Amino acid sequence: MRPAHPPVSPRLLPALVLVPLLLAAAPAPAAIGLDLAAIDTRSAAYRRYQAWVDAAVAGRPDYGFSASDAAYLYRLSEDDRYCTLAVRLVDEQVTAAEQAIAEGRRPAVAGDSYLEAGPMIGALALTFDWCASVTDEAQRTRWRTYAERTLTNIWQPAAAQWGERPFAWTGWGTDNPGNNYYYSFLEATMTWALASDSAPWLDRLRTRLLPALTAYAGALPGGGSREGTGYGTAQMRLFALYRLWRDSTGEDLAAANTHLADTIRFWVHATVPTWTQFAPLGDQARTSVPEIYDYHRRLMLEARALAKDDASRDLASWWLQHIAVKRMAHGFNYRYDLLRAGSGGHAPAALDYFAEGSGRLFARTGWNRDAAWIAFTAGPYVESHAHQDQGAFLLFRDGWLAVTENIWTRSGIQQGTEVHNVLRFVRNGATVAQREGTTSRMTVTRDGAGGTLHATADLTPAYGGQAAVRSWERRLDFAADGTVTVGDRYAVADGTRAIFQVNVPERPVIDGREVRAGALRLRVLAPARVSVTAHDWHGVDADEFRSGWRIDIEGEGGEYRVELATGR
Structure with missing residues (x-):
C-alpha cells in the first residue's frame, strides 16, 4: 500500500x-x-x-x-x-x-x-x-x-x-578530510550516489573525495583525530561509511592504511584505568566532563566490524567488555548495538602508546583499575576544535589529579593556554597564545620494560615565531610508581614572564615549595626561588567555571622542574 x-x-x-x-x-x-x-x-x-x-x-x-x-x-x-x-x-x-x-x-x-x-x-x-x-x-x-x-x-x-x-x-x-563536517558531506554524497546509481557522483567519490580521505588518514600514524577526543568521535560516522562503501562496491577503504587499526589502539590507551572516562583533548561540546558515552561505543563497534586482523578485533572486543557503557543508552543509537561486540581479547602488552600523527602520548603503570595514567601532547595544532594545549599533560589515578580546567566548564570549549597544564607566557599583562597551523615535536623512550618513560618535546613551534617566546622544551618522566617529573627549559624576550601551571579539581594547600591538592602531591625542585599561588576558577566566572583551581608557580632562570606524585 x-x-x-x-x-x-x-x-x-x-x-x-x-x-x-x-x-x-x-x-x-x-x-x-x-x-x-x-x-x-x-x-x-x-x-x-x-x-x-x-x-x-x-x-x-x-x-x-x-x-x-x-x-x-x-x-x-x-x-x-x-x-x-x-x-x-x-x-x-x-x-x-x-x-x-x-x-x-x-x-x-x-x-x-x-x-x-x-x-x-x-x-x-x-x-x-x-x-x-x-x-x-x-x-x-x-x-x-x-x-x-x-x-x-x-x-x-x-x-x-x-x-x-x-x-x-x-x-x-x-x-578538509580531517574535519567532522567532511564526514557529513561524504555521508550525503555516498548514500545518494549509491541509492541513485549516479555515475557523476560515484566518479567524484572515486576520483576526488575518497582518495583525499585515504591520503589524509594514511598520514595520521597512531590513529585518532587532530580535532581531539570530543569532535574526534565523528570518526564513528567515517567508519560506518567505510562499511557502507565496502559492502556496496567491494572496495575496502579501511585497508588503504593503518588508521582504523591504529584508532582502536588509540582509544584503548586514551581511556583512563577506571574505564569511565577518556583523555579530554580539544573541545568537549556535548558535555565537558569526558565520560565514555554511546558515541565511543559506536566508534569501536564500527572499527571492529572493519578490522582485518584478529588482534585488532580482539582488542576492540576487550575494550567494549570493560568500558562503563555496556549498551547504548539512547534510542537513536540502539541500531548500532546490532553490530557484534565479540568476546575474549586481552590487555595490550604495552603500557604506553604514542599517536605521532596527532601528537598524543598515553601511558599507565598497569592495566589495573587503580593504576596511574598520563597523557602528554606535542604535535600538530591545525584544527579549529583543537586547543592551545601543546606541552600539556594530564594525570589520573582513581580520579583526575591534574587535568584541563575545560572539563569543569559549562561550555566545554575553553581553548586557551590558561586552562591547560603548560608554561603560560605573559607579556604586557596578556597571555601569549599558541598559534594554529603549527607543529611541535615529541620523542619518546623508555628505560627497559616497565622502566621510566621519557618524553621530550620541542614546543617552540607552537608560538609561531612570536618574539615573546624564543624557545621552550619540556621533558616529562613517568616512573613505574606513577610519579611524574616535568622539566622545562625556556627563553623569553625581556618583559615576558613564564609561569608553570597545573589545573587541579580540588583546592590546593600550599606549604612553601610543596602543594597538596586532594591526592596529588606537588613539589618544586627548580628554580631555587619561586612564588606559589592558587587561582580559583569559580571566582573568575561562576557561570562558566563551575569548579576547579590552578596552581601557579613562578620563578626565573629559564628552567622549571616539578615533581607530581599520586599520594600513594
Missing part, C-alpha cells in the same frame, strides 16, 4: 532547480548493499531496537528518531509498516524544504553550514533505495531534485542556490 503524501504545487518543483546531467527518468536499481547477514534478529539488542521503532510506528517517536531507523528495520524484517513510516518522514522533510524554498528561505538541510546534510540526505537515500516499492514516480522525482541540489550546493559553495535565489556559503570543511 502506498503512503499518502501532500500534493505538490507546480510552482515548487522548478524552484529547486534541476541539475540535468545527474537526473534519470526511471528509478535507479537498488545499490545500497549493506551486509546485514551477521545481525542476530533473536538478540536482546534487536528486540530493544524493534520496540523503539515500533513506538514510532504507533505515533510515539522518541528524540532523534529518523527515517533511517525505519528503513533499516524494514530491511531486516520486510515489514511494510516500517517503509510506510520511512517514506512519510522523508516526504515531510522534502515538503518542508520545498515550502522554505518557495518562501525564499534556505531549507533546514542547509543549516549550520550543511552539518546535518549527512543524516538527512542519508535517510532519504536509504528510503529511496530500500523502500522503492512504496513510493511513486512523482515522489521520487521530488526527492531526487532536492538531494541533487543539496549535494551541488555542498560542493559548489560559492554558486549555491535554492530555487532562483543564491545562497552562497563558506564551504567550511569541504576541503
